[in-house]
Amino acid sequence: MLLHLLTPSSVAPARPSPRRPCAAAAVTVRCASSSAASPSSSSAAAVAAAGQQVANVHSYGTVDFERRPALRWSSLYRRVAVGNGGRPVGRILADWDEGERRLDKWELCRIAKELRKFRRFNLALQVYDWMTERRDRFPLSASDMAIQLDLVAKVRGVPDAEEYFEKLPDPLKDKRTYGSLLNVYAQAKMKEKTENTFELMRKKGFATDTLPFNVLMNFYVDIEEPEKASTVTDEMKKRNVAFDVCTYNIWIRSCAAMKDADGMERVFNEMIADESVVSNWTTYTTLASMHIKFENFEKAEECLKEAEKRTTGRDKKCFHFLITLYSHLQKKEEVYRIWNRYKATFHTIHNLGYQEVLSALVRLGDIEGAELLYEEWASKSSSYDPKTMNILLAWYSREGFVVKAEQTLNRFVEKGGNPKPNTWEILATAYLKNNQLSEALSSMEKAAAVTSASKWRPRLTNVETLLAYFKDKNDTESANRLMSVLESRGCAENEEYKSLINTYAFAAA
Template identity: 45%
Template sequence: MILQSTLSPSTPHSLSSTVSYCPSFFPSGSRSFISFSNGRPFNLSIQCSVPQVYSYGTMDYEKRPMLKWVDIYKRISLMENPQIGVASVLNQCEKEGKKVNKWELCKIVRELRKFKRFKLALEVYEWMNNRIERFRLSSSDTAIQLDLIAKVRGVSSAEDYFTRLPDTLKDKRIYGALLNAYVGAKEREKAESLMERMRTKGYAQHPLPFNVMMTLYMKLNDYDKVDELITEMKQRNIHLDLYSYNIWLSARGSQGSAEGMEQVLDDLKLVPTIIPNWTTFSTIASVYIKLGMFEKAEQCLKDLETRITGRDRMPYHYLISLYGSIGNKEEVNRVWNTYKSTFSSIPNWGYHAMISALIRLGDIEGAEKMYEEWLPVKTSYDPKVANLLMGWYIREEPFEKAQNFFNSMIEGGAKPNSGSWEILEEGHIKEGRISEALSCFREAMLAETPKNWYPKPSNVSAFLELCDQEGDNASKEDYIVLLRQLGCLQDESYRSLLVGHVDVEVGEGEGKSFIDNGTEETEGEESDMLLSIAE
């Protein structure tokens, strides 16, 4: 969420995840994207993230002319060696006579955050911090920095930053940024405690902090708490905004209640000042799909398409994925052709949505052709796109085909992510190769993306069973050590998988929930709220 100029709700216009995961509170948002099972039984669960909702006193970027910031942004974002640092780029620009002002730098930060280049965005602010005689940073800027610190260096660093700030500067924006950091890390107790402090200070008089807390409860599958916050808002005469309703719809849908969801929709219709956006209809459609009510879902998708405005790509991704889950190949192709005729270029996630839908439809040949179409036009080699096909090969083809595909990914310039290595691990487990599977698991742990990765419980269980079958206690013990290092053994769901295989001692942090792999973050397009449909 980019801080803007007024305190009124901003107009919704677009939608990780995943979760990823979590939205930024005031400063920015990370998103979750529709991720469907590929070639496996289809099971929908619904989560949501909090969108851009309110604005807090920053300048109106749209009223300023486009200046030299674009060239500087490109030089920063396209650095061949990011280790050189943003400061070197900005210093060089100034040596060339391109002296930048605060508006231009804030615009660069906005774009970097939009595409999730958080480390680079933080370096821009650090460059400004070292020039206090030139740049006066506002409370909004401080909130953005806190948000970036949490994303780049973790919640503890964000807490330290917050503690060092003078109390006079800690307004609702700063508190909101810290609350968002807690929610992003699923720090329930800290988030609830800070929310209570915000209530006491009068910083919880509008929907945004409630939306963020509801997002936390959605991630923790505590849907009753969502209802409690909605009730509190109504009792305190805090008007729900569109995002509050979208989250509420998601919560009711996650409980498998079409009737409950429709009651929320009826409530929304009584508020003439709130107009449902395409996110609303994608939320409702996904619930109907989950419940097998495809006719109602298709009507919602038609309504969704009428809500697409401007140059927003994300609705097309959702339409393709949702039509794919219904099994309507004709509509998948129609939306794809419309998408391609509307935009001169399609981002990686557009191809991700299309390949995923084709695999779900059983059109593997079409998915392979789409992958070949993507290769020469891709903006970068995103392994998440390739993982879709590799995952299908592991499940349906001889292991060698998946291995060869993996090798071709690397030759093509891909840097395998944790998911890539886990797919190979799954294949080695099926082939009964313990040593190779354990090696892939280690590589998955070492991969840079996604952050906070945790293995699929099904793979954990399968590996332990294989070790028992082969009597390989040494590998099993090594695997348990790695699980502990990841923090998985702090979660009851993982610990339960070890019953009968090993005695597990649990360290500090018992009770945290880590199984949220279905929420995968999307490409960094500006978004309001994302609905995550996970396995």
């Protein structure tokens, strides 16, 4: 959400250009003009010796290096992203470092940045962990620590992130790492720790930039206390902290959360009057989404047209928002128009792009179009992300098309896709709707058996349906199998699950 603002855009120093040896410049070989006499044998020998000297200079590898095809960071990124045979990231990096070319910090930070962009947080963290183990080669700055702290929270949880922060040397506990910790607490919706960390940043003189105020404003909107966002903007004005586009966008959202349409317009007009801020597509998509909530559909469409004018050929996110918001306006022709423009703008369409359009078409009820798009994705994709397939699978499940759901999942597995736990539960839900309880239980067991960092837990409604059925049929064996699923996912100690288990107490027998 706000992570891309947590640190300067330059995580590491710019990658230096390869240096070319200049020793050859010291050797000058003069060729005789056509009018000159033929060189004597001694002068010919001198020329030959000079030529050999040039050859010796270039034999250090300069010519070979220049002829060798460049090994770009993206080549290594692809190996890391696809897993390269299921090997750990550290092993992939070590093999590359030893066998291909010695890695530098710029490449590794660039790879981690790309992984974060596509929400591959676990892989990005492994890249940073690998660098951390080699700090003599890769000295990490406070900005690097801020990124790593955020990744630890996303992958391992808030307690591990807190421990990571506590172990940082005092010089690295600056506004960047404190800002990252603030964002961790805010995203976890931990009110007391968020407010206490912000107050500590105030006392240390770290609350002088826009970012921590934006995090706090966004936090209040997320915890449904939007009225407090204006108190934050009041403090910013008092302290002469400059607003940015993000500040205004969050402020607009807070007005919308309070159903204050006039307030939205007032904040927007204040932003237009602020000469230090230039409104971009995010402002207009934010306004459009709020107008959709207020059912001001005409105003929403006007905002989307303004957002379109501000799109660039470098930002795919704008296209994602346009597609989603036009689908909420039930503008199917606009969704297809933006999608065609998207494909014409970018040579490569990643999984996320297909996911946005698939979701939009399902929302519009254009299932035929969604199925054609899914086939297009399946024929082109080299990375079978189950999130893409889950969109269509979930619709089949809701509508009771069990056979289609089974066929879609089977084909996905045949092509090399690896279903996630929620994929199997989507299928289990379809089975439950079709009263195929045995098949539903088997799907839940497959979900629990998936080895991943997923924190998946079965839906309470599905667990209750199965427990009630097994109790009614006095099917202790199946009930115990379900209990094994719950225990394997750490549900047995959760109060909500414990309540269900106690209600159907025979399942524990």
